[in-house]
Amino acid sequence: MTNNNKTYISELKDYVGKEVTLSGWLYNSRSSGKIQFLIIRDGTGLCQCIVEKGSVSDELFDELRHLGQESSIRVSGTVRADERSVGGYELAVTDAEVIGAATDYPITPKSHGIDFLLKNRHLHLRSRRQWCIGKVRHTVIDAIRRFFNDKGFVLIDTPIFMSMAGEDEQTLFEVDYFGEPLHLTQTGQLHLESAAMSFGKVYCFGPTFRAEKSKTRRHLTEFWMVEPEVAFIDLDGLLELAENFVYFITEQALTNNRSELEYLGADIAALEKMKPPFYRLTYTEAVEILTGEKTQKFLSEQLEQLQRQKQQIESRIGELEKKQAGQRKQWQKDKIAAELIELRAELGETDARIENNPKHAKLAAGFQWGKDLGGSDETIISQMHDKPIFVTHYPKDAKAFYMKTDRGNEKVVLNFDLLAPAGFGEIIGGSVREDDYEKLLKRISGQGLDVENYSWYLDLRKYGSVPHGGFGLGVERTVAWLTSEKHIRQCIAFPRLMDKVYI
RNA sequence: UCCCCGAUAGCUCAAUUGGUAGAGCGAGCGGCUGUUAACCGCUAGGUUGUAGGUUCGAGCCCUACUCGGGGAGCCA
Numbered sequence: 001m002t003n004n005n006k007t008y009i010s011e012l013k014d015y016v017g018k019e020v021t022l023s024g025w026l027y028n029s030r031s032s033g034k035i036q037f038l039i040i041r042d043g044t045g046l047c048q049c050i051v052e053k054g055s056v057s058d059e060l061f062d063e064l065r066h067l068g069q070e071s072s073i074r075v076s077g078t079v080r081a082d083e084r085s086v087g088g089y090e091l092a093v094t095d096a097e098v099i100g101a102a103t104d105y106p107i108t109p110k111s112h113g114i115d116f117l118l119k120n121r122h123l124h125l126r127s128r129r130q131w132c133i134g135k136v137r138h139t140v141i142d143a144i145r146r147f148f149n150d151k152g153f154v155l156i157d158t159p160i161f162m163s164m165a166g167e168d169e170q171t172l173f174e175v176d177y178f179g180e181p182l183h184l185t186q187t188g189q190l191h192l193e194s195a196a197m198s199f200g201k202v203y204c205f206g207p208t209f210r211a212e213k214s215k216t217r218r219h220l221t222e223f224w225m226v227e228p229e230v231a232f233i234d235l236d237g238l239l240e241l242a243e244n245f246v247y248f249i250t251e252q253a254l255t256n257n258r259s260e261l262e263y264l265g266a267d268i269a270a271l272e273k274m275k276p277p278f279y280r281l282t283y284t285e286a287v288e289i290l291t292g293e294k295t296q297k298f299l300s301e302q303l304e305q306l307q308r309q310k311q312q313i314e315s316r317i318g319e320l321e322k323k324q325a326g327q328r329k330q331w332q333k334d335k336i337a338a339e340l341i342e343l344r345a346e347l348g349e350t351d352a353r354i355e356n357n358p359k360h361a362k363l364a365a366g367f368q369w370g371k372d373l374g375g376s377d378e379t380i381i382s383q384m385h386d387k388p389i390f391v392t393h394y395p396k397d398a399k400a401f402y403m404k405t406d407r408g409n410e411k412v413v414l415n416f417d418l419l420a421p422a423g424f425g426e427i428i429g430g431s432v433r434e435d436d437y438e439k440l441l442k443r444i445s446g447q448g449l450d451v452e453n454y455s456w457y458l459d460l461r462k463y464g465s466v467p468h469g470g471f472g473l474g475v476e477r478t479v480a481w482l483t484s485e486k487h488i489r490q491c492i493a494f495p496r497l498m499d500k501v502y503i
Numbered sequence: 504u505c506c507c508c509g510a511u512a513g514c515u516c517a518a519u520u521g522g523u524a525g526a527g528c529g530a531g532c533g534g535c536u537g538u539u540a541a542c543c544g545c546u547a548g549g550u551u552g553u554a555g556g557u558u559c560g561a562g563c564c565c566u567a568c569u570c571g572g573g574g575a576g577c578c579a
Contacts, residue, residue: 032542033535052536069529084537103530104513109540110528111515115571171577187579212577213504225579341516348508352573355507359575374576417579429579474579488579 010044012079012089021076022047022091025126026102028109031065038064038093039086040075041126048085049075051093060096069108070126072099118489118502125493132260133490136253137479143252144205144226144473147245153228154199157206158188164453171212173221184209187472190402190457192229193433196468197460203228208472215498216375217487218425220476222496229470235414235432238469239390242418242428243276245473246388250274253482266484270386270422279389281381283373283412286391289384290364290377298384299361306354313347372398373417378426382419388427392416401443402457403431404469414469420481427478430471437461 007020024042031037034053039046053061067073077093084090107123117124124130148155161175161182172183188204195202205226212219228241250271253261261268281289289295317340360376367377373391381389393412396405403413415431434440440461444454451458479491489495494503 028540030538030541031535032538035536035538037538037541039539048539050537066531082537084539086539105529106513108514108529111540113515113572116514208579210578214575214577215572216574216578219578223579344516348573352507356574363575372577375578376575426579472579477579 008044009040009042009047009087012047012087012091015079016081016089017079019076019078019094020091021074022049023074023099024072026067026069026071026073027128028069029064029067036061036064038067038073038075040073040091041128041131046086046128047089047091048082048087049077049091049093049096051096055092055094056096063098064096067098068101068103069105070123071102073097074099114487118495118500121494121502129264130490132257132263133479133483133485134493135260136257136264136483137475137491139253139256140249140475140479140482141205141224143249144245144475146252147248148201148203148226148228151201153201153203154195156188156192156195156199156202156204158185158191158204160185160206162186164190164457171210173209173211186210187225188227189229189470189472192227192470193468194456194460196229196231196470197464197466200231201228202230213498217489218375218477219498220488220492220495221498223477223488223492224475225472226475227470227472229468231466231468233432233469234467235392235416235469238430238432238471239278239280239392239416240276242390242416242430242471242473243278243388246278246418246428246478247274247276249478250482261483264483264485266482267422271482274387278387278418279385281389281391282393283391283395284369284393286373286377286381287367287369289381290367295364295380295384296361299357299364299380302383303354303357306350306357310347310350310354313343313350317343317347370395370397375425378417378419379423382421382425383423385419385421387421389419389421390416391419399431401447401449402433402440404434404436404467405439416471418471420477424477424481427481428471428473430469432467432469435461435465435467437465 006023007015009022009024012020022040022042024040027039027041027046029036029038036051038049038051040049051061051064056064074097075091075093076095077091079089079091081088082090105123106120107117107127125134145155161177162185163182172186174181174183186208188206192202192204203226206224207222208225209222211221228245230237230241233241254268254271258268261271356376360380363374363376364380372394373381381391392415393406393409394415396403396411396413399413399415403415406412406414413431415429417426418428419425420427434443437458441451441458444458445451476488476491479485480488483491485491489497
């Protein structure tokens with residue numbers, strides 16, 4: 001089948017007044033006796049197609065009236081601009097051909113639970129929300145490659161089967177490699193360091209696997225991570241690289257996906273403020289903030305606000321319940337019932353936040369210097385800022401063996417996390433790498449790791465060692481942040497969750 | 504692994520103190536020439552997650568289990 005006569009919905013603005021043929025799927029339809037509105041999706045967008053009685057044969061008119069959601073179809077007609085239509089253009093249909101009729105499509109235009117949607121992920125991908133997220137993700141990935149390629153970085157594909165651990169042995173997936181135990185990569189960093197000593201600036205980009213038993217909205221067992229690694233760079237240089245990088249990604253998403261971001265309900269005004277420089281805090285400063293009065297005040301104000309919000313929702317529910325009882329028409333009662341369901345869900349979320357608030361306040365107030373920042377601690381700091389925040393100089397003992405110690409204070413390392421604002425939390429983790437042979441050797445053996453396995457890694461410190469470092473950015477977390485999507489499982493086509501793989 | 508919540512029609516949810524299981528969407532039929540998750544009328548659709556227990560009577564109370572959601576630890 002040739003593709004020559006086909007027009008895509010995204011191109012309709014160039015065909016106003018002209019006759020075109022669209023190929024796609026029936027997204028939704030409404031009929032009004034002698035006029036039908038078919039919403040067609042073709043992968044590039046949505047288009048409302050108008051079928052008037054008399055402009056097509058009676059047989060076709062009747063066939064279209066009974067066509068099921070997601071049937072595949074080819075429609076021909078004249079393009080015209082109309083503000084009432086999705087996307088601003090519509091098609092006055094003169095002819096149509098049903099390619100594959102569909103009946104009883106499971107995902108209806110009403111709301112569904114997450115379990116049902118994940119079980120139907122192969123179909124859920126067709127929904128508008130998932131489509132918008134997929135488009136944003138595509139832009140993010142394109143921006144990642146473009147940013148590094150334009151800056152002279154060389155792409156290095158690091159292995160997925162790994163013989164050594166980058167971080168923690170316990171969080172690895174083990175595989176049987178012809179009888180030998182290997183594990184799936186959790187970072188390409190160690191290999192990347194060796195490549196950086198050849199090419200200077202390198203990056204790797206691919207799937208990463210973590211066997212962490214984490215059941216939260218921020219975790220997947222398989223996720224995509226990009227990791228740049230640069231020779232001759234210090235911590236300040238890394239921070240600058242990271243903020244320019246994140247800025248470029250947000251700017252590309254705003255340029256290419258504004259309508260998708262709007263549909264998804266992303267905070268576009270906030271994203272437009274993401275210009276560097278970002279905030280910079282040391283770990284010690286972050287701890288002072290967490291344990292300080294300002295945080296307790298911030299949290300108690302937040303709690304008050306949540307309680308006010310709760311009261312508002314409750315009084316609204318009370319009003320609606322009264323209103324519902326007074327209604328005689330069943331459909332009016334049902335409309336109110338639908339609103340009540342939404343309000344009750346909102347109330348549940350608010351309740352959970354009210355319940356968590358004092359726990360988080362207690363955790364923050366009792367935070368001891370030396371521990372790693374917990375999820376709630378990151379959330380608090382993130383909520384207190386309107387731009388991304390770098391947190392640097394973590395305690396050495398809480399961090400991986402390869403991080404370079406601060407020569408002015410050996411208790412901390414030259415690392416950083418980048419927290420996305422408004423409560424989204426960590427999207428980047430990175431560090432300057434230990435470049436001193438003796439210090440690295442001591443840290444490897446000090447962590448009980450087999451030095452033999454790391455001899456090649458130590459070689460990099462033997463033959464022309466240089467200051468170097470890099471970081472890793474999680475793609476799904478970044479997409480979730482940009483789109484205001486709550487759970488990162490929606491930010492990858494086929495998510496792998498702890499204990500659960502649907503298709 | 505721990506804590507909290509839930510499971511009722513294909514889907515999303517109601518069901519007052521323990522007293523005859525309902526609605527919307529979706530499906531089918533009909534009506535309507537500008538609809539925006541269209542609207543209006545009619546029809547079909549149920550072993551209330553599983554196994555026990557209390558009771559004259561259990562969707563509702565009790566116990567165990569299964570599955571799911573949210574959160575914690577850990578992390579991108």
